[in-house]
Amino acid sequence: MFDFAPTHTATPKPELYRELVSAALALTESEPDGVANMANLAALMWTYLPDLNWAGFYRLAPGAGELVLGPFIGKPACIRIPLGSGVCGTAAATAQSQCVADVHAFPGHIACDAASRSELVVPVTAGDRVIAVIDLDSPRAGRFDADDTAGIEALACAISTRIGT
Ligand code: SME
Numbered sequence: 001m002f003d004f005a006p007t008h009t010a011t012p013k014p015e016l017y018r019e020l021v022s023a024a025l026a027l028t029e030s031e032p033d034g035v036a037n038m039a040n041l042a043a044l045m046w047t048y049l050p051d052l053n054w055a056g057f058y059r060l061a062p063g064a065g066e067l068v069l070g071p072f073i074g075k076p077a078c079i080r081i082p083l084g085s086g087v088c089g090t091a092a093a094t095a096q097s098q099c100v101a102d103v104h105a106f107p108g109h110i111a112c113d114a115a116s117r118s119e120l121v122v123p124v125t126a127g128d129r130v131i132a133v134i135d136l137d138s139p140r141a142g143r144f145d146a147d148d149t150a151g152i153e154a155l156a157c158a159i160s161t162r163i164g165t
Helices: 013-028 034-048 086-094 146-162
Strands: 054-059 066-074 080-082 098-100 118-126 129-138
Touching: 013 034, 013 146, 034 054, 034 066, 034 129, 034 146, 066 086, 066 129, 080 086, 086 098, 086 118, 086 129, 098 146, 118 146, 129 146
Parallel strands: none
Antiparallel strands: 054 066, 054 129, 066 080, 098 118, 118 129
């Protein structure tokens, strides 16, 4: 049994993300299957990060023009997202994290769960190529800030070599 969990519910965000990255590396270190690792990483983000209603991955195959849904926790979601569309497609097309305080104010936002109010999407890169994005949704407006962005970027960097298929 795995028993990864934050040490304390009131842990400051930078420390919480250091714990999350450490747990992610430990959980994926001896498993070569990228889908299995993404599934466990989605569960880990769900366990460590409060106020989420969706947490998971979209993948981008080499040369593909669209993201494809990967392992996640939450309601069933749109399966394919063209590059440049919505928050996920924008993050993938620009290779830049998108921290959206109010999804209703984001042009082209794709609603997969009507409860979502804010969203953080971080690209996962291998060299200079985007291979996936990590997507977090929250029912609370303004749920994500610069600490969350830096924390998920650190996670994306740490697990980049562990989610290949
Ligand atoms: N809201 C995303 C779509 C994915 S779901 O949130 C799971 C977007 O605008 O790209």
